Amino acid sequence: MVTQTEFEAALLDAERPVPEGLVDGQGAPAGRRYAVYRNNVAVSLSEALETAFPAVAKLIGPENFAKAAGMYLRREQPGSPLMMFYGAGFPEFLASLEPLKPIGYLSDVARLEMALRESYHAADAPVLDPAVFQGMEEEDLMASRLGIAPSVRIIHSPWPVLSVYNFTMIEGSPQPQPTAEDVLVARPDYDPTPYLLPKGGADFVQALQQGQSFGDALGAAGDDFDLGATLALLLQGGALTDLKRP
């Protein structure tokens, strides 16, 4: 009897022999026929990673990507049939690969791509009408809580992660400069979009995500924080859902 444990083990490890008891139509050993399943599994998982991480694939080239994906899929199979979320551990895995260490920003670009994907499938939410801010007393505003849409993600990076992503994916984008970048991923009209956040913006949004008041989030953002620019991005991206007054 061929158990599924045996069948699976040999699927993911081409060094293992084809399990005994698998045959062709005439009772001869299955041989190469088993390789169809090996190939289906490896190709489908590898293609899922390539679809999820197109910028990473461009940055390291198809051959290196295929190698990295092949190693990853043997180490970590999807934890559920929801293939759109496969690869959540891929950014960390890339960071652990010695030959890729010189490309310091690679893992953060992968995190950005995963964030875009999560945003795409996140729950829908109402969009805040900016008119709610009109005529608000400062005291009320500071004590209010701003709701952040479930499709919002924040990437903190010591690398120019968004510039690298744009340079890789959008023709004509400027050459990245050596600077740290924080990114807001928001989803206007169902299309996840990355926005470059001003200094302190990532801390501000993360504080709001944690349910802190507007005033506390301002405190978290630090001294030279550009509130106006950050709010403009949040509104542009449809990232705010509601405002709860104290």
Added chain:
Amino acid sequence: MFDHSNTLPPRPGVGYKPQHFTEIMENPAPVGWLEIHAENYMGDGGRPLAQLRALAERFPISVHGVGLSIGGEDRLDPDHLARLKHLVSWLNPASFSEHLAWSTHDSHFLNDLLPLAYTNDTLTRVADHIDELQEVIGRKMLLENPSSYLAFEESSWSETDFLREVAKRTGCGMLLDVNNVFVSATNLGYSPQEYIADYPIDLVGEIHLGGHDEDHDDHGAPLLIDSHGREVADPVWALLDITLAASGPRPLLIEWDTDVPDWPVLAEEAVRAEQALAKVDA
């Protein structure tokens, strides 16, 4: 939420791909219904669900699961059962179908439809899993025959008898994939026409058609791969005619999942399906 009287029409349908959304909404002819892969619509929101809601207002929808692992040795994943229940509840599709295969083992999802031996033990397991699923989603499912590249020495049932017995025990219906019959028959060296003759044809609620690729095994024997990446092959259309002559008109789906073509190419396949249906009497 949507009422399509819980049956698919005996017309051509296609596997829905998001890139065809606008064209399908503008002019779907001759497509009368759409099939979606359940797992692609299990996110929390965004464009996939918005598109599905819009499509479901216009078309009967068939939900086709590719990840439940009905043939798996492990118990069915309760989280996945809950996700299926949720999808079927809000969408109220015209049909739900899954595969005679396994894809998850030891909590690893392998993203392929893997084969199982046809024995008394596997029969009991498959029937129990289908009972459980049908209980959870509150409706009968259709079970699809696999495309096979190999067989199990230990099998003691023919595939057609196995399917018939599963249906008898669970009350489920059948999704007959005619391309899979042709692929399996070629790969395992039996007659596809005899398979159709032995098949529980009265239980067919839906028929699938798709393209396959050609390869060879170690001995140079033909090995067909169920790739869903091209037009349906001529001998598969011929096998469809034999099938429809026995079954009468049935909902007929064109599957095209890799190297997905532009809409007109897929619509052309649906036209051919419509012509095949027109040849048989209701």
